[in-house]
Amino acid sequence: RTSTTRTYRGEMLTYYYNSRYRAKPLCYHCVESKFRVRLCVKCYFLILYNMGNKSSVMLDEQDIKALQADTGFSGSQIERLYSRFTSLDKGGSGSLSREDFLRIPELAINPLGDRIVHAFFKEGTDDRVNFKDFVTVLAHFRPIKRSQENKLNGRDEKLRFAFKMYDLDDDDAISRDELLAVLHMMVGENISEDQLNSIAERTILEADKDNDQMISFREFCTALDRTDVEQKMSIKFLK
Amino acid sequence: MMATLWTFLCWVHICLVVFHFLIASFGRKLGLRKRYIDLLLELFQFSQQRVDKSKKIRHSISLDDSDIVEEAQKLSFSQPKYLGVSHEDRTGFELGDILDYVTSGVSAIVEDSVLTNFVPKQPPGWNLLTRTNTREYEFISFRLTALWMVGFFIRYFILLPSRLFVLIIGMAFLFVCNIVVGMLPDGPTKRKVNARISIFCFDFVAGSLSLFATFHNPENKPQSGITVANHTSPIDSMILSTDNVYDMVGQLHGGILGYFMTLMSHSSAHIWFERNNDKERSDVTRRLKEHTSDPELPPILIFPEGVCVNNTSVVRFKKGAFEIGCVIYPVAIRFDPRFGDAYWWQDAFFFYILYMMTSWAIVCDVWYLPPVTRGPDETSIEFAKRVKSTIAEQGGMCDVSIDGLLKIKPPKADLKSMYQLEFAKHCSTPKKPQSHSVSQPTVPNFNLIDLRMETISDNNDHLVASNKNSLECSNYLKTDCNLLDLQPGETLCDDVESKPNSSSANPLTCSDEVNDCLEVRSSSFGGLDGDQQVRKRVISSVEELGASCINELNYSKVDDGFINKIRDVVEDQELLHLHDNVERKLSENEVKETGGTFHSNSRIMEAGSLHRDAGGLGVSISGKEIEESDSVLQSNAAVPFTSETEDKRKESSEPDSNDRVKETDQVLK
Numbered sequence: 001r002t003s004t005t006r007t008y009r010g011e012m013l014t015y016y017y018n019s020r021y022r023a024k025p026l027c028y029h030c031v032e033s034k035f036r037v038r039l040c041v042k043c044y045f046l047i048l049y050n051m052g053n054k055s056s057v058m059l060d061e062q063d064i065k066a067l068q069a070d071t072g073f074s075g076s077q078i079e080r081l082y083s084r085f086t087s088l089d090k091g092g093s094g095s096l097s098r099e100d101f102l103r104i105p106e107l108a109i110n111p112l113g114d115r116i117v118h119a120f121f122k123e124g125t126d127d128r129v130n131f132k133d134f135v136t137v138l139a140h141f142r143p144i145k146r147s148q149e150n151k152l153n154g155r156d157e158k159l160r161f162a163f164k165m166y167d168l169d170d171d172d173a174i175s176r177d178e179l180l181a182v183l184h185m186m187v188g189e190n191i192s193e194d195q196l197n198s199i200a201e202r203t204i205l206e207a208d209k210d211n212d213q214m215i216s217f218r219e220f221c222t223a224l225d226r227t228d229v230e231q232k233m234s235i236k237f238l239k
Numbered sequence: 240m241m242a243t244l245w246t247f248l249c250w251v252h253i254c255l256v257v258f259h260f261l262i263a264s265f266g267r268k269l270g271l272r273k274r275y276i277d278l279l280l281e282l283f284q285f286s287q288q289r290v291d292k293s294k295k296i297r298h299s300i301s302l303d304d305s306d307i308v309e310e311a312q313k314l315s316f317s318q319p320k321y322l323g324v325s326h327e328d329r330t331g332f333e334l335g336d337i338l339d340y341v342t343s344g345v346s347a348i349v350e351d352s353v354l355t356n357f358v359p360k361q362p363p364g365w366n367l368l369t370r371t372n373t374r375e376y377e378f379i380s381f382r383l384t385a386l387w388m389v390g391f392f393i394r395y396f397i398l399l400p401s402r403l404f405v406l407i408i409g410m411a412f413l414f415v416c417n418i419v420v421g422m423l424p425d426g427p428t429k430r431k432v433n434a435r436i437s438i439f440c441f442d443f444v445a446g447s448l449s450l451f452a453t454f455h456n457p458e459n460k461p462q463s464g465i466t467v468a469n470h471t472s473p474i475d476s477m478i479l480s481t482d483n484v485y486d487m488v489g490q491l492h493g494g495i496l497g498y499f500m501t502l503m504s505h506s507s508a509h510i511w512f513e514r515n516n517d518k519e520r521s522d523v524t525r526r527l528k529e530h531t532s533d534p535e536l537p538p539i540l541i542f543p544e545g546v547c548v549n550n551t552s553v554v555r556f557k558k559g560a561f562e563i564g565c566v567i568y569p570v571a572i573r574f575d576p577r578f579g580d581a582y583w584w585q586d587a588f589f590f591y592i593l594y595m596m597t598s599w600a601i602v603c604d605v606w607y608l609p610p611v612t613r614g615p616d617e618t619s620i621e622f623a624k625r626v627k628s629t630i631a632e633q634g635g636m637c638d639v640s641i642d643g644l645l646k647i648k649p650p651k652a653d654l655k656s657m658y659q660l661e662f663a664k665h666c667s668t669p670k671k672p673q674s675h676s677v678s679q680p681t682v683p684n685f686n687l688i689d690l691r692m693e694t695i696s697d698n699n700d701h702l703v704a705s706n707k708n709s710l711e712c713s714n715y716l717k718t719d720c721n722l723l724d725l726q727p728g729e730t731l732c733d734d735v736e737s738k739p740n741s742s743s744a745n746p747l748t749c750s751d752e753v754n755d756c757l758e759v760r761s762s763s764f765g766g767l768d769g770d771q772q773v774r775k776r777v778i779s780s781v782e783e784l785g786a787s788c789i790n791e792l793n794y795s796k797v798d799d800g801f802i803n804k805i806r807d808v809v810e811d812q813e814l815l816h817l818h819d820n821v822e823r824k825l826s827e828n829e830v831k832e833t834g835g836t837f838h839s840n841s842r843i844m845e846a847g848s849l850h851r852d853a854g855g856l857g858v859s860i861s862g863k864e865i866e867e868s869d870s871v872l873q874s875n876a877a878v879p880f881t882s883e884t885e886d887k888r889k890e891s892s893e894p895d896s897n898d899r900v901k902e903t904d905q906v907l908k
Contacts, residue, residue, distance in 0.1 A: 084349065087358045104354060105645050106314045106347035109654040111662065112337060116344040141345050162338055183666075186337065188659030191667060199332050199666060207334060220334065227335040235346045 067132065071139035071152055076239045078135065085131050095128035096120075111186045115165050143234040156221070158233040163220050173214040176200050256401040272451045272600075276578070279599050282386075283577055289383050312343050313352060316641060316650065319657035321665045332666040356552045356639060357646045359584050362576040394597045402447045402596045409444035414502070416440050421505030427535065433506050434484040434537070441480040448474070448579075449600035454482050459607035461485075461538040461568035464531055465560055468570040469630055470542035471550045472581040474595075475572060478603060485540040486510065486530065488523070508536055524563070531565040538568060543623065545643045547583040550574050552637035553630055556623040566610045569626050571634035575602040606633045 067078050088100050101117040102108050110116070120129045120137050140161045142153040150157075166174045166182050179200045187196070207215045207223040215223070312322050322339035416436045423429040445452075460483050468475065476487055488510045491497050500511055510526050530536055543556035550573065561567065574581055579598025583591060595601065608629055613622045624640075631638040 081349070083361070087354070101348065103649070104347050104351050105316070105650045106351045106353065107344050109314055109316070109650050109658060110340055110344045110347070111655060111659050112340045113344055113655075116341060116348075138345065138349060141342065141349075162335075162341060165337060165341055166334075182337070183332070186340075186659060187663035187666060188656050190656075190660050190663035195667070203332060203334060215334075223333075224335045227338065229335075229338070232335075232338045233342050235342060235349060237349065 067135055071135055072142055072148060072150070073135065073139065073237065074239065077237050080238060081135055081138065082131060085134055095130045096134065097128055111188070112165065112182075115182070115185065119161065119164055138235075138237075141233060141235040142237065144230050153234075155229055158229050159221050159224060160217065162224075162229075162233065163217050166215075166220075173212075173216050174204075174220070175214050176204055179203060179215075252397070255397050256404070272449070275449075276451055276600060276602060279578060286383055286386060312339060313347070314343055314654075314658065316645075316654060319654060319661055321661040323665075336662075336665070352639070353641050353645050356548050356554055356641070357546075357584065358549060359580055359582050360549050360551055360576060362580075394599070398449070399596055402449070406444065406447035409440065409447055412443055413440045414499070417499075417502045417506050421502070430507070430535065430537070437484050437507075438481060441477055445474075445477060445481050448595050450474075450478060450481070451578075451600055451602045452478050452481060452605055453603075454605045454607070456607045457482075459568065459609050461570075461607070461610070463534045463536060464538050464566035464568060464610065465527075465563060466538045466540050466568045466570055467543050467556070467560055467626060467630075468540070468572055469550075469553045469634065469636070470544045470547050471572065471574060472547060472583045474581060474601075475542065476540055478572065479540060479570065479605065482605070484537045486537050487540055488512075488527070510539070524559070527560075527563050531563055546646045548643070548646075549582045549584065550576070550636065552639045553627055553634070554643045555640050556627045557643075558619040558623050561613065561619040561623045561626070564613065566612055567626060568610045569608040569630050569633075571606045571608065571630045571636075573604045573606075573634040573636070575604070578602045604634075608633055 064075055064078055067073065068075060071078075073081070085096070088103070089096055090100060090103075098117050098121070101120070102113065107113045107116065120133060121127060122133065136152065139152040140157055142150075144150050144153060144155070163174070164170070166178055168178045168181060180196060183191075183196050183200060191199075204213065204215060207219050209219055209222070210216075314322075322343060323336055420429065420433050420436055423432065466479070466485060468479065476485070479485060484507070486507055486509050487503075489500075489512075491500055491511045491513055500509070503509055504511060508530060510523060510530065512523050527539065530539060541560040543558075543560050544554050545557055546554070548554055578600040579595060579602075581595060581601050581603075611622075611626060611629070613619065617625070628638050630636075
């Protein structure tokens, strides 16, 4: 339902009684109140344009600039990621669920698929990822550039991501059980239990320096000192 | 005044509709369709210029990132392997081994090779349709908006009604013509008449979508045999039928469409079948062969991809059509996405038709390629690949070798377990110390042998894989015990720790099997310790076997085949002898029911011991020893037993152990 009025400034404004747009004002010119969103002219046409479009997430320039500043992606990279996001978002709800991720065949056959998907979901929120979180997590895998400041994709942040793969309960330490669980994910049924136990014990023994039977983040970093993390954990993002 | 204006507008509207009707239905001959297309192209160029202008303002040129990063490894669907590099001096599991898997997963999220084929592709410019507006999420200019609104009005209020009108009349035509032609007696005249009428009718109906197809190389037009083409939309067959008459193959739908299908089969020899009826499916091959052996009959149209692809690439062809053995006429179809996207990517038929009818037009190019036949040494799969690459090349599409079924169904679970297997292989190679190297080739790692990947991917035959695996396991076990010829107490390599020290964490130097084997040799056969070792050995080897056969267990019951495999493992002569020993001992003592103290994999043995029907390998063992060995082996692997074996186990808890022991002896022998 819509109704139009003219404001004192002569602009034509439209009221939309539609809860779909209540979630976020479309641009900084639009005004949101409790039951309606008063759209500015540009956004009005934007909605009209996008009526054929299933997705209800619309990016505007401020969003893109904010994302660029936060993540370091360029504008066209963000556009590309956005179209990828919408193509994964089957329901057009503007957010992704775990099933949407696991619909990607190459992720479904990856032994660590579930852990990777889990990394996108912040605890405490409901089970959906919005575009901002999507891009923020992916920003960890941007290649490191000497010329730029690398807020999200420095070596430490990349290692932190890898650490989170092991750390199932987010307590900042990898216990033996957690390591065992990840090993289970990686090898499936193909190694017997006691062998896995011994592998886990050995790994912890080698990495644990302060003898608390857990691997902390610092110990993890030291263990991966010789690995070329910058190369291994970087992805080419096409423009 | 208002009334006259209103009636005037109505008349204008109706005239436009009728005009468009005439263009659409008969316009091909008159060349009017082409003019329409050209006009649209100019319009699009104009809109694109506007968009580009505003885009330049918006996006500042970013610094060129010379990306020196390599491509992340993609998980292949046909050849699972271990991602990552093994270093020469350190093998076995390390914390950093998962990094490659993580990166591969995340790069699959960013862009993967399967979904890109099945996602509708955006046309390069904006064609004044909102549905292609995903990138233009900003208001550009008033002029463009005005143009868009005019376009909206034309498409929805002038084009759509007239197209619907054309569709209705066209379908009626088709209906009537098929009835008429069906009444003719079979023969060459019928075929000729059918050809001309069907081409005309399909052309008429195609006008309802404003179809504009250019057919190249008409000298290669198929006259008989099988025609294969790439598949993008359900209207592909209709497009091809506007130029040449084909016989279709497909499944019978219900309802009106099904009625049409039966009607069409009166006038020409189409091949319809019921998909659910398996017998009919094998019948189809026979009918195809019959049909193609008659050179008078029109060619058969087959889409070997099986699913609709988004017209940027051609996915793997199914080999069915290429096995018939007749001449194949490849046809390449390429749509122009600027005018309207015909790709079928969602199951909503109504919206699909609506979108197509409110697009500007459907424009495509069709190339007839010269006929090909299968070479003398070529398998049908290679032949299919060859044809696919010619089609892809002609149409300017990528030649991709993924399976089309991935659009609909998730990938098989085996692939994940094969990747797990590869990783397990990497983990299980022991940490070689820097200095000492073992001279014998039998470096003790338990070798889960390379499964033949192509048999897996082609036949999905778990049995093949696990059979090989079991043989290898048994061979390995024979090898290390019998051939190593060690004295009791001698170790194989420096890293084997004798039992008392093994509690210190230096695991995975040599595998436990070897340890056990040596223990067995060195210990006396009389005491309970030896028995325990033997039992442990049997159990662990069964576990490994069970572990690698786990997939098979998913799909088959614990039956004779499985017993044979276990027998292979246990057929180590010495082991059998010891096993008999154990049996004898146990039969003397009191044997209690085990009742679930073993976990998972060893339940194979448990279940077998308890009833004939499950037919597994049985070792009835007393409770105390179970607990001891239980603490050593705790396997969390879940063996998915059918519920009936569980029920039977609970039912038949007769402590008739002696009989059972004898029974298992018989099973073993």
